Amino acid sequence: MSSAETVPPANLAALIHTDELARFDYGDDHPFKPLRARTTIELCARYGLLDGPGVVRIAPQAAEPAYLERFHDPAYLAVLRRASGGVHDVAALARGIGTEDCPVLRGIWEFCLLATGATQACVAAVLDGTARRAFNLVGGFHHAFRGRAEGFCYVNDAGAAIEDLLARGLRVAYVDLDAHHGNGVQDAFYAEDRVLKISLHESGATLYPFGGAETELGAGRGLGFNVNVPLLERTDDEVYLETFEALVPPLLEAFRPDVVVAELGADAHVSDPLSHLRLTSGAYYRLVERLCALAPRLVGLGGGGYDVFRAARCWTLAWAAMAEREPQDGYAGLVGGMMFGSENDGLFDRPSPTTGAAKDRARAEARRVVEFHRRSVFPRLGATSP
């Protein structure tokens, strides 16, 4: 890639945040709470993760509207801007704004520009040598399409960042760990072979957006560059990590991205009220550790997560992994490959394995999907099984 490869980054990780993002309110009845970001910052401070060698904090600026136009239809952005002033009309509704999921919210335009500016700052930080990894807690709005809002997402900051990276001639791997399928990113880059899309998510049989089947493999020259991993309800750490290991490292090693953009939605956590997966916070730590080891440059984005406190714990651990710190905690080491804490109030959850027939079903389905991709995608990308 560019000069970024020859100059070692000054820091391991950059945390991009302003409290202005955390203060934006979707309304009491809406499950999306930007406040999670403030809780994460507070937890990071409590565990001593915000300063010291190897880490830097950056306050983002609002993105220019032109940055969003890299991804979005300008006519859609004009409608969003009007809706942000309180205009609730048929044109907005036709673009998905004014629904229960994406209500007309005063100031949403400015919020979107600032959240996207934070993701843009992540891209800048990993390319200009500031840090090897960068994390925007209020990003990863993966359900927004080029021309419409969907699933709490009005603009797709991940998509705009990917367009930015492509325009610089870089190869991008997009890895989506959110419980929901990354439909907006998939749709935008479905025919693109310079972007490898990998989404692990709860099956569309039981969760919005009700797609993301393994058979959606991409189109045209992008065929084989779209890898969906639908998982059954109650999939736990053990099955999820086994599935991740079987697919993600070999695919990234074969594709050789310059930058990995990762959507780290914390809604696959066992406590999440919207999804039915069963990850613990320790799984997030392990997954982000693995992504850090595999990615030459990593842009981490927050995404979903509807249990505010537990999402903040997952992202505190994600940040610790990016900064290569071990949070001093009830952390009690490794047991059977899984981390656990001795205290409920620590960052690491107690193990929460699924048992019995539900576990057998979840494992069998995950292994079936892995085999499907080993046969259909691996040969196309030149990937080999571990």
Ligand SMILES: [Zn+2]
């Ligand atoms: Zn989600």
